[in-house]
Amino acid sequence: MDFSRVELSTEDEEFQRQVRADLDRLVTEDVIAHDRETGENFHEGLHLALGDLGYLARDFNREADGGFSAVQRRIFDLEIGRAHAPWFHWPTTMMVARTLLKFADPDLLAEIMPSVLAGRTRLCLGYTEPEGGSDVATVKTKAVRDGDAWIINGAKMFTSNAHNAQYVFLITNSDPEAPKHKNLTMFLVPMDSPGVEVQGIRTVDGDRTNITYYSDVRVDDKYRIGEVNGGWAVLRDALNSEHGTVERNAEGLEKLATMTEHILLMAEAVDGVAAVAPVDDDAVAYRLGRAAARLEAALSAPAMSGRVLIAQTMRDTAPELMDILGAAASLPVATKGAADDGGAEYIFRLASPVGIYGGTLEIFRNMIAQQILGLGRPNYSPPIKR
Ligand SMILES: Cc1cc2nc3c(=O)[nH]c(=O)nc-3n(C[C@H](O)[C@H](O)[C@H](O)COP(=O)(O)OP(=O)(O)OC[C@H]3O[C@@H](n4cnc5c(N)ncnc54)[C@H](O)[C@@H]3O)c2cc1C
Known part of the structure; x- marks a missing residue:
């Protein structure tokens, strides 16, 4: 390196x-x-x-x-x-737009891209469903062909920024009889279509995300992205960039992993704690030093390993930082008496979703085991009774 x-x-x-x-x-x-x-x-x-x-x-x-x-x-x-x-809405929009360049109809691209690049059109992700998101290929939201259009029915969970987006990049099941991965079709659904409903939810770190409902939503075939029942290839392309598993250029200047911006927020929190903690206490100095070392390791780990290390480091280190400062570290930002203006407390709340959105840490650990360490697929069958 x-x-x-x-x-x-x-x-x-x-x-x-x-x-x-x-x-x-x-x-x-x-x-x-x-x-x-x-x-x-x-x-x-x-x-x-x-x-x-x-x-x-x-x-x-x-x-x-x-x-x-x-x-x-x-x-x-x-x-x-x-x-x-x-x-965060821009990287999401950009990621979808890059996949659209490869798979969308040229007329659709000509219609939306100028407005995407001007900032007027934003795109959100409609993958996860209420019954489960990790195994995204099992989606139940249905798309049924109707002449030159499709009728979509279903619901999606955690459609972040749906209320600020003009289109949702929606994965649907277009053939319930077909085998898994061969029954998916991807659409770019206009959010102002009749039958689309957005309901806000807040997460533990204060983020706003949404549940989105699709009731008899009629979508012209021009909004289909990729082949009918070929949605898995389209989704994989977008997921690879979300997972940070795409090839990096030779200059070494690209982000090593996704979510490095989160660990940089933690770096600020560590600095904030160091500014007010009793660093002449050896135990405090040791714990702060360890936090800084783990931070550097997380920042330096590439691709999926970096993705896991970033969230795990945040989860492990935030409670330590709060412990160093005592009870006043549990007060949030802009609160009178907060030990470090809520810096560590925010990382504590953020660390949990960082290990969930864009794929959970368990899923990434499985992928590292299979794709990097070559350990084969996990066996989920119940233990053999003797
Ligand atoms: C703040 C936030 C924003 C999000 N934004 C979006 C968005 O914009 N668009 C979108 O589509 N989704 C979004 N998501 C959804 C996110 O991608 C999913 O939450 C995530 O993929 C996990 O899916 P799930 O919540 O359905 O959990 P499940 O898949 O139901 O998993 C539940 C638990 O089981 C574990 N698990 C599941 N399968 C396995 C396995 N094979 N091996 C080991 N453990 C397993 C998981 O790790 C998890 O702990 C967002 C989530 C959050 C929290």
Whole structure:
């Protein structure tokens, strides 16, 4: 691994100054307060403003097509994190849009892509269902062909940002008789279609997500993504980028794993605790040092291993950080008397969903066992009675 520092060119330094200035201006206290209150990880004004300034298009496009260089992309990601910009809806939108480029009808792409890159159109993920999400190929939401259209019925759980999205990337069962993985069809369903209903739910870390219901939703065939009953290939493409198992470029500047932005929030929390903890106490110094070392290890682990280590480190370390500070560490941000302004307390609540969304830690551990360690499929049958 190459740990050398990247020398920024004059243009890169100027780019960094510009991004920082734009974010300082746009990520106002009101934007941060809105995010804290709503838990949406999205702010329409900010999203549209960054779209207007061309950042969304440049983030989406390859360098050869006018997009960021690898260094600029890295700078942009780090500055977005540093500014605490409510931002998760854009990576989701971008991930779906990249899959659409490979599988969607060119006319549909021409219809929606300019507006995606301008920030006016956002996309959300409709995979998980109330009866279970890990085995996503078992979805029960039905799509039945009706002439040039499809009729969709079902429900999806945890459709994050559905209330801010214009389309949901929806996986359906289009042939209940066909074998698993050969019965799925993917759609990009307009959220303003009659029969789509969105119901908000809040999670333990304050995030807003949704249950979405689909009752006799009529969707034109032009919104089908990929082949009829070929949805598994489309879904796999999108899941590979969500899982962070895609090939990385040679510059070594891409994120090593998904969710590194979460562990950077934990790095801030560790700094916050270190600023107020009695560090001359050897036990405190030892525990803080261990937290920092685990943080570095999580930040340095690639792909699925990094994904697991990030969430596990957050889960293991947040209670330790709170323990160092005592009872006042259980008070949340902006509360009088909070030991570290709620930094560790927030990581404690965030760590749990970080190990669930985008695939649970158990599922990732199974995938590491099978795909990296070659240990074969787990055996779920009951133990043999002797
Ligand atoms: C905040 C939040 C936002 C989300 N956003 C979205 C979104 O935008 N779109 C979307 O489609 N989904 C979203 N999800 C859903 C998320 O992807 C699922 O919660 C996750 O994949 C797990 O599915 P499940 O909740 O149905 O749990 P289940 O699949 O029912 O699993 C329950 C438990 O059993 C374990 N388990 C299941 N199968 C196995 C196995 N084979 N081996 C070992 N253990 C197993 C799991 O690890 C888990 O602990 C979100 C979830 C959260 C919490």
